[in-house]
Amino acid sequence: MLALSRRIAPLDTFRRMSRCLATATPEKPDRKHGNLPGSSQSAITSHPHFFNSIMGDDNLIPTYRVIDTDGKPIDGAQLPDFDEGFCRKLYETMSTLPLMDNVLYNVQRQGKISFYMTSHGEEASIVGSAAALAPDDEVLGQYREVGVLLWRGLNPEEFMNQCFGNENDIASKGRQMPVHIGSPKYHFHTISSPLATQIPQAAGVGYALKRNSERKGKNCAVVYFGEGAASEGDFHAGMLLASTIPSPTLFFARNNGFAISTPASEQFHGDGVAARGPGYGVDTIRVDGNDVLAVLNATREARRRCIEEGRAVLIEAMTYRVGHHSTSDDSFAYRPRAEVEGWVRADNPLSRFRLFLQDRGWWSSEEEEQFKTKVKAELIASFRRAESKKRPALEELFTDIYAGSEPWNIKEQRDELAALVRKYGGVWDPWKKELTKFKGSGGSFTRSDRND
Amino acid sequence: MGNLGVELYGHLRKLIPLPRVGSGRSMQRMTEVKSSAGGKADHRFALFWSPFLSVPEASWRPGCSNVEDENDDNDDDLQGTTVDSGHYPHANSTQLIQRLPQIQALARASTRMGLPLNPSGREKALRTPGLRWADEDDAGPEREIISGRDARKMNLYQAVRDAMSHALMKDETAVVFGEDVAFGGVFRCSMGLAEEFGRERVFNTPLTEQGIAGFGIGLAAMGHTAIAEIQFADYIFPAFDQIVNEAAKYRYRSGGQFNVGGLTIRTPTMSVGHGGLYHSQSPEGYFLGASGLKIVIPRSPIQAKGLLLSSIRDPNPVLFMEPKILYRSAVEQVPVDDYELPLGSAEVLSRGSDLTLLSWGTPLYHCETALSLLSSPPPPLSDLVPPLLRTANIEVIDLRTILPWDVHTITESVKKTGRLVIVHEASITGGVGAEIAAEIQKRCFLKLKAPVKRVAAWDLPAALQYEKFLIPDTIRILDGIMETLTY
Numbered sequence: 001m002l003a004l005s006r007r008i009a010p011l012d013t014f015r016r017m018s019r020c021l022a023t024a025t026p027e028k029p030d031r032k033h034g035n036l037p038g039s040s041q042s043a044i045t046s047h048p049h050f051f052n053s054i055m056g057d058d059n060l061i062p063t064y065r066v067i068d069t070d071g072k073p074i075d076g077a078q079l080p081d082f083d084e085g086f087c088r089k090l091y092e093t094m095s096t097l098p099l100m101d102n103v104l105y106n107v108q109r110q111g112k113i114s115f116y117m118t119s120h121g122e123e124a125s126i127v128g129s130a131a132a133l134a135p136d137d138e139v140l141g142q143y144r145e146v147g148v149l150l151w152r153g154l155n156p157e158e159f160m161n162q163c164f165g166n167e168n169d170i171a172s173k174g175r176q177m178p179v180h181i182g183s184p185k186y187h188f189h190t191i192s193s194p195l196a197t198q199i200p201q202a203a204g205v206g207y208a209l210k211r212n213s214e215r216k217g218k219n220c221a222v223v224y225f226g227e228g229a230a231s232e233g234d235f236h237a238g239m240l241l242a243s244t245i246p247s248p249t250l251f252f253a254r255n256n257g258f259a260i261s262t263p264a265s266e267q268f269h270g271d272g273v274a275a276r277g278p279g280y281g282v283d284t285i286r287v288d289g290n291d292v293l294a295v296l297n298a299t300r301e302a303r304r305r306c307i308e309e310g311r312a313v314l315i316e317a318m319t320y321r322v323g324h325h326s327t328s329d330d331s332f333a334y335r336p337r338a339e340v341e342g343w344v345r346a347d348n349p350l351s352r353f354r355l356f357l358q359d360r361g362w363w364s365s366e367e368e369e370q371f372k373t374k375v376k377a378e379l380i381a382s383f384r385r386a387e388s389k390k391r392p393a394l395e396e397l398f399t400d401i402y403a404g405s406e407p408w409n410i411k412e413q414r415d416e417l418a419a420l421v422r423k424y425g426g427v428w429d430p431w432k433k434e435l436t437k438f439k440g441s442g443g444s445f446t447r448s449d450r451n452d
Numbered sequence: 453m454g455n456l457g458v459e460l461y462g463h464l465r466k467l468i469p470l471p472r473v474g475s476g477r478s479m480q481r482m483t484e485v486k487s488s489a490g491g492k493a494d495h496r497f498a499l500f501w502s503p504f505l506s507v508p509e510a511s512w513r514p515g516c517s518n519v520e521d522e523n524d525d526n527d528d529d530l531q532g533t534t535v536d537s538g539h540y541p542h543a544n545s546t547q548l549i550q551r552l553p554q555i556q557a558l559a560r561a562s563t564r565m566g567l568p569l570n571p572s573g574r575e576k577a578l579r580t581p582g583l584r585w586a587d588e589d590d591a592g593p594e595r596e597i598i599s600g601r602d603a604r605k606m607n608l609y610q611a612v613r614d615a616m617s618h619a620l621m622k623d624e625t626a627v628v629f630g631e632d633v634a635f636g637g638v639f640r641c642s643m644g645l646a647e648e649f650g651r652e653r654v655f656n657t658p659l660t661e662q663g664i665a666g667f668g669i670g671l672a673a674m675g676h677t678a679i680a681e682i683q684f685a686d687y688i689f690p691a692f693d694q695i696v697n698e699a700a701k702y703r704y705r706s707g708g709q710f711n712v713g714g715l716t717i718r719t720p721t722m723s724v725g726h727g728g729l730y731h732s733q734s735p736e737g738y739f740l741g742a743s744g745l746k747i748v749i750p751r752s753p754i755q756a757k758g759l760l761l762s763s764i765r766d767p768n769p770v771l772f773m774e775p776k777i778l779y780r781s782a783v784e785q786v787p788v789d790d791y792e793l794p795l796g797s798a799e800v801l802s803r804g805s806d807l808t809l810l811s812w813g814t815p816l817y818h819c820e821t822a823l824s825l826l827s828s829p830p831p832p833l834s835d836l837v838p839p840l841l842r843t844a845n846i847e848v849i850d851l852r853t854i855l856p857w858d859v860h861t862i863t864e865s866v867k868k869t870g871r872l873v874i875v876h877e878a879s880i881t882g883g884v885g886a887e888i889a890a891e892i893q894k895r896c897f898l899k900l901k902a903p904v905k906r907v908a909a910w911d912l913p914a915a916l917q918y919e920k921f922l923i924p925d926t927i928r929i930l931d932g933i934m935e936t937l938t939y
Binding site for chain 2: 138140169170171172173175176180182183184189190192194197199200201202203204205206207208209211212221233234236237238240241244245399400401402403404405407408409410
């Protein structure tokens, strides 16, 4: 916006007029705005001015990058503040993610867990942004953000417990599908399947942080979602709410090109998700999601603005979903294998950062081998333990619906199932077999003298 | 405006139930329903929604006693000094709110000095069954102290406002938000709250119901108390996903690690005379399957305040639906202190042995009128009401909590009476009545002397000009009762 007090001079006016003709940016003549309904600050112009690009001249919003695909800093890029230890932790966390994904993906293929979703290709977006946050910033995710939890110190075995829904699954007590994890300890709200529902919730979380005197100015809410989820009405609601009811809420869109089979080109006609930010009055940046240092820098700055100004900020991280959407999806049905392999070769977030580290002497091929061998062994051991555990006790099916006294319908239905299991559990094979998978084989559930 | 008022009056006149003849029975604990502020010209109220708020002067509900009203001139003064005195609520509310404490103190002083302040109404209000004072120490011995406590005449929206004021005062994390709540709300339920508690705690949201519900869930997930408003229950459907998939399942799906117990969603519900398709609905039945959620509907100001405070403080998300036609028309003495009424518990309004009449919200008043028609039918109806039925003892129950509903009270009643008529404003198919009828049929099969009767709206949208033939009005309730009694 031009300063309203600028002196009007003929030359100045001419220059502005010519700029007006030369660019698509609307010019704001001094003092020629006024009492307009809806927006009193809009300038009056004699040109019928249509526009469809934030940057003008049909330019797209640029993508912020720090290192190129060979791991070299690009001209003019400022490296973030970091030291060797931090960078190694960043790389190790990023590298652990696909190792863990591989174990669990194969476990699913063998039918040992019902479902899985990998983060392949998005390691830099997820871990890089997590590294820019305070460990107690409240995170609301979609489902492809388990890297945030790894960065915050979650033991992969806890994640596996959730995927197996075993008796050690404190995140969902075996109730939710795999990958739907949550942890108050790590300030990571439990994942749910309905897309984008977490987005307006994040605005509420941000507002709660702002109202909490101990966390105001210290923490923000961070919400992750894909570019497909951004088509849901809840994205609109969430951006609007955090903007009009100013809340320190950081919106992080993972634009990985696909929502299951739907390419981003069929998801929106505009300039991605980032182009919508200014429409909501939200500071916005587009970042190279395969460049962990760019993601780190952008997220740090976004978080600073978010907390200092108490307002929403939007980041769109451009990346590519290398893996299938989920284990229920064969992505080669809608995209050529060569395209995927091309992306992995040409722009791999892991190799980019590894080259950067190697240039500094902070990582080597031997360390790579040693690290991978060690982590793989740990992951396999964790998987074996998680696999060997029983499911939670059968009575957990009926708990946590309500707090306070248990309603009659829940109690009666639990008693009815218990009676049925007592009657048929020993003779009806499908139940008989199933009961052995639960802790205590349903014994405490079916005991008729249970006192409650 | 004057013309509009007259037209409205004429329109609403058509909705007035048949006049009551004879004494009939009266329900001790039903509130009186009448024009608020002693028939002051409230129809001049200049808000867009004013048509919904207006009711004709004098008592439109035959069967209510106005004796108390006539004796409480002081009360009327008090009424005039609440946040709802003006016809233009934005104009004077701040001033009035500033004056409110002095006025309340004055009123209390006048009570102490033995001035007439409707002692019978006050006494009745303070002894509301199930009432629990929220300011009493639970650890202390159980006692019933009502001396030193006061009641004030309030209509339903004032009672709602009073409850939110208590909630905001006692709980620093509590916030009230929704569309147009900052200036007082289109039904004036949040009058003056923004001025009293600040715009950080009472604020407008953009016009997005799914956003309002999601925002409230986020606040509640952080342990805050979120009191959200959906402007009409008809517009709750955009938030259906957030309420059913998110709020109701939040605790369960996280293994109890997270919860949104601090969330309460208030919304005006039920018919209002001319609400048409989208200002009349009773969508409570749609939420019945959302285990994890509670649904509460009050019938009167006392009930609204106590149940709303319980809902706000309940450790579960609650959908609190306020019958909008009662906002101004239901007036009674309401205890001014902080108190709660239990959730999950129905209230027996009158004891009987021949038939159980179950309802909630607005239709309870039609039920009451139907009973007076039954016992003392006016001449045009006398041929249609067999004399034998006129002495029938009907047990009237206000369900109050729709989910989880009080199966024990209903079962106990039907086991005694053998007959059940359920009255609700939502359509028959898929309505709450279907759920209750099935459960009662299961539990009282051998005791039932007649099929469970559902008197409800037809399976149609709420057609504007046809409302009188769509909703379960007095004559349909009367007919349903007679059909069930004579089966």
